Amino acid sequence: MSVTIKDVAREANVSVATVSRALNGHANVTHALRGRIREVATRLRYMPHGAARSLITRRTQTLGAILPDLYGEFFSELMRGMDVAAREHNLHLLVSSSHGSAEETADALRALSGRVDGLLVMSPHADAALLAQNLPPAVPTVLMNTRAGDGDYHTLAIDNHGGARTMVRHLLACGHRRIAMIAGPESNFDAEERLRGVRDALSDQADGELVVLRGDFSEKSGYMAGLEIQRMARRPQAVFAANDMMALGCLFALNVAGVSVPRDIALAGFDDIPMARFVTPPLTTMRVNIAELGERAARTLIGTLAGDDTPPRGIGAPELIIRESCGSPPSRRTAADPR
């Protein structure tokens, strides 16, 4: 058995109330007594039982995060941002993965109930209805990259639509007209927003052509798409992958097939994962500050916990990072930027 506050009280010949006060730094305990109690507590290796404490204080000092996955560069960065904000306020992070399943999200929600002070939920897949149904009404929640922005909850999202549009405009400015998009899964909110951005940018360009292939954000699906693209009769002039991992997979497939990037075909990604600048050629991409998204979301939640209810400021817009995978941009003199 674990040692409890009772054991400490008995050993120190005081009541449990006094032990509690002494250990929690309340003012009204004699200096000597506090010392004795502290000594007993360390000697017995006493650690307060977190669940018991939070049952009565209604505070857990932890933030719960439900993410599609716990690993990969994206989530890793996201957690970094959340961790920064959390530790600033002496809060802990309880993370759980939903694996993109609405059912597992609901499970995670139940498991976290009563164990966290607030919730950070990213669920790019879930339909709004299901999410809203399962979110515990009483616990402050901040949503990330979700369709479900129905006003009941604070929601933060990357500007996927704007980012994709920016990239396509860049591709057009480089002179490319036939563009292949390696999109993400249809069920994914981020993926659909990026695709929408591509369509919108292209609708402004009369002679633009778009062919959409579907991937699932994995390197492998990018590889498959690359193979398909390279076999096309009318090969696209540029490929825009909905994330960098797929762009990398596509790059490999193109390499294998002897198609040179950027000489034969331009290639662009989205996210700017660290690897993007290490490949050959370095990848042109949209930089998304994922850590910032996590940090902002956590700060918003912490603010809510403190009674502050101003809606979150949006995060910075994705930034176009021009490297070498799309060929030379037009020189300033000859081609004016149409915007």
Next chain:
Amino acid sequence: MSVTIKDVAREANVSVATVSRALNGHANVTHALRGRIREVATRLRYMPHGAARSLITRRTQTLGAILPDLYGEFFSELMRGMDVAAREHNLHLLVSSSHGSAEETADALRALSGRVDGLLVMSPHADAALLAQNLPPAVPTVLMNTRAGDGDYHTLAIDNHGGARTMVRHLLACGHRRIAMIAGPESNFDAEERLRGVRDALSDQADGELVVLRGDFSEKSGYMAGLEIQRMARRPQAVFAANDMMALGCLFALNVAGVSVPRDIALAGFDDIPMARFVTPPLTTMRVNIAELGERAARTLIGTLAGDDTPPRGIGAPELIIRESCGSPPSRRTAADPR
């Protein structure tokens, strides 16, 4: 206020005991009654309070992990492994970062007390004494990559020493004799083990030379080391960085200085992070199955929780991944492997 079991009981006109039994699937509740209670519970959006429940059941269904950091490829992979094992047993993961500080580790330990069924602790920095002092005696714990393997706890570690030795032998077999090691921090257990492996391998080679530079596992420190190496009067023939990130930094510095890898100098890393195969030239490195470490550790802990007390099997040895950054290995015909 949150809705509690009392609210459900009142609304369903039964006692809280009955609600508890109905919702937890105990056999002795009428079918009709269970249905009514379920209906009320969902209508009220009732979720059992986790802290209250685990206070009485002595179970949290949660594994706590204390890691130096939550992000970066290494920890990301580690969490993936732990997540795989945990979810197989319907357990959740509560992660906390110690930032390499013994004090923060102790804080995290206190914060997790009573909130987890078992602990997974990685603390490559901490001295054994401090760790042992702070580990709660009553909660099952598995240690990872730690000096503190004093028999009280199950400990799992990567074979850093053997891996480093293997790499140096490969470098020697490639004909390199003057070797520079970009080591990790002295306070880090993994780092010291890798350095020890290098020394041991080199002590078998009469004409081998070693120069040790210190880094901190970051890309930047690798970059600084690369600059220094390139300035050396007697330039080493091969550089072995204690991890891939430093190797990458070094590669950049060498590139900038116009020193070609592998033509002018060989370069090797450790870890085989995904990026290693994307750089030019692709990096020769030791592959460590980090996810496996996490998974094994979690499985060991879960076994302990179930009363099984067989010591953990060690994880697979790091594997030499030969790519292009170390020049051509000796051809089979001419140079026999000395081992």
Next chain:
DNA sequence: CTGAAAGCGCTTACAG
């Protein structure tokens, strides 16, 4: 300054 008592939201013998 210290202690006795109530209560946080649950679960589980113990009765009936």
Next chain:
DNA sequence: CTGAAAGCGCTTACAG
């Protein structure tokens, strides 16, 4: 099959 009661380990008014 259902309910009243005890108790998990804490904290905090309320007395003294």
